[in-house]
Structures are given as structure tokens and as C-alpha cells.
Amino acid sequence: MSSPGFSSAENIVLLFSEHNNWLQKLLRRRLGNASDAADLAQDVFLRLLIKPRSFDTLAGARAYLGSMAQGMCIDLWRRKEIERVWLETLAAQPLSTAVSAEHCAIVLETLFQVDAMLQALPENVRAAFLMSQIGRADVRENRR
Numbered sequence: 001m002s003s004p005g006f007s008s009a010e011n012i013v014l015l016f017s018e019h020n021n022w023l024q025k026l027l028r029r030r031l032g033n034a035s036d037a038a039d040l041a042q043d044v045f046l047r048l049l050i051k052p053r054s055f056d057t058l059a060g061a062r063a064y065l066g067s068m069a070q071g072m073c074i075d076l077w078r079r080k081e082i083e084r085v086w087l088e089t090l091a092a093q094p095l096s097t098a099v100s101a102e103h104c105a106i107v108l109e110t111l112f113q114v115d116a117m118l119q120a121l122p123e124n125v126r127a128a129f130l131m132s133q134i135g136r137a138d139v140r141e142n143r144r
Contacts, residue, residue, distance in 0.1 A: 012048050015061050020045070023065055030073050040072045078119075082111050 020041060027037035044065055055061040086108055090099065099107075118126050 012045065012052070015048070015058075015065070016045050018058060019062055019065055022062070023069055026066060027069055027073065030070075031076070036076065040069060040076065043072060044068050078115060079112055082115055083108060086111060 023041045023044060024034075024037050027040050028034050031037050031040070047068065053064065055064060086104075090104065118129070121129065
């Protein structure tokens, strides 16, 4: 099925009506959670509204939506892992060092931003940086 392109807001509405249920089912299977699946499906279509793409066919659009959803699942899993580790770290602290909910939210958001910056680096640069920060190698060794 060919079309002049699926990039306008009207065509995104068509994509939504044609593929939203499929996308939510796909995400529910991957995430095991209907609420997160609905949120991510909405985010996929929101991204298309913000940064429209053109598709030659509905099948091509579906493939792109699935790929986008997979990337968003990975991002969600990464964020949940960062949050889990942060909460474990907080739980291990003495009660006298308790932090406010606001401070906790700020730290989490900062950790998410640092993670996003690290993920944007090439693999070898990211590995060298992380090794230098945890003291496993000095910077000269990491350059090789």
C-alpha cells in the first residue's frame, strides 16, 4: 500500500489509528506492564509529531514505530536500573543522612542526564572515561 508519505499531522493521526493497538501490545509483551506500554506508545507518536518522518508505506511506518519503541524500551530499562541503584544506595545510608524527595529527584535527573551524555560517546571513549573515573587505569593507558 503506497501513499504520498506519512509525515503530516493528519497522517500521524492515521498512523496512530492504524498502529496504536499493535504498538501497545508489542510494548506490553516487552515491558510486562500496560501502563508503561501506553506511556511509551504515546511517546512514540509524540516524537513523530515533534519530528515528522515520511514513510512510503504503512508497513514501513510500522517497522519504524517498532524500532523507535525498542529504543525507548531500552531507555526506560536503563532509567529504571539507574533509579534502582540510586534507591539502593539511599537505603544503605544511615537515617541521619536522609535526603529530601526534592534532592532525590534532582540527583536522579542528574544521573539520567549523565547517562545520556555517556551513551552519546563512542564506545571506546566512554570506556576510557569510565575506567579513568573509577581508577582502574590512568588516562595515558586508556588512550591506547
